Amino acid sequence: MTPSAADGPATKGGRSRRNFAGARPVMADVAELAGVSKQTVSRVLNDHPAVRPDTREAVLAAMRTLGYRPSRSARSLASGRTRMLGVISFDAARYGPASTLTAINTAAQEAGYLVSSIALDTADRDTVVRAADRLSAEGADGMIAIAPQLRVAKALAEARLDTPLVVLDNDLGDGTPVVTSDARTGARTATEHLLSLGHATVWHVAGPSGWASADRRSESWRATLKAAGVPAPPPLLGDWSADSGYDLGRELARNPKITAVFVSNDQMALGVLRALHEAGRRVPDDVSVVGYDDIPEAAHFLPPLTTVRTDFTDIGTRALHALLHRIDAPTSPPPPLTVVPVDLQVRDSTSPPTRDH
16 A cells, blocks of 8 residues: 555655654654765764755755654764763852853853863862863863862873863963963053052952962062052962951051052952951042952942953853864864953942042
8 A cells, every 4th residue: 555645755665654653763764754875864963064055954854854853872973972071170169160161061052062060179180180081981072171270280281181171271381272361461450540540559469379360460460560660568368258358358457558459359359348348448438449350249349349350251162162173173273372351340449549648
């Protein structure tokens, strides 16, 4: 008996795929309906450039007709890739790393990849190597390391990973692509802003030693004061938290000669603001304060915080694209360094010093 048109396209032997109600269509079904080979279907699934546009459309139409959804494992077998990327992160609860990781996930999904991330508390070599080995065992096509600490970069360099790698913040010194924000320009802009208002010098609440971004900001702050012919006060080292900013802010508040403070992140700046307020030091009338990062809450501090804005979404997106470039074009040399620009957001926490200073 010849099948009717309502039965759908006939297969060899006169049977119709549509007769197998409830059966999940496979690649062979798509190939048969489109009148092409399974290899051609595989090429369409993996965006191979050798497929003619009309053939590609025929295959896609067959997939729509059959309701075919290619499995990730089928794509992996066809392309030799898992479409999975690994991310190693440190201090992942902080705003910067968390925002960067979110951006990486979003960009990866848009590119058709999944992300497996490992958050580490310690940055010793063995811990880093174990994390990288775990992601390799899961079949990661490439990895991104959010590596803010210098010892993390050292551990990654010593690990000598075979998987394509992109590093955030730190240069491994071996040609591995690095994506980072322009911390030196950010610190210089913040310091110059305070000097331009007429402050005699700028004090600095720094991030912890051994963190690439903290070290660059401190170095740039010091160099900017030197270029202006202004002596640099001793920096005060915090740990990125509002609590440490508060403790250091109480120390700053005891010195009536201090009129301007550059803080290495907004959370510490929040603590500084509270400490100054409790000590009766008005911001910005008595002390001007500049933060760093421009977290979403910075505009709602009291007063609203002048701060250096870092685009963590751009950093994460660029890191993802740099990794995909390494995966797709392994013999093409990637740019060794991508620097994401920053900009100063001037709000109400800075002003010229009052005359009694």
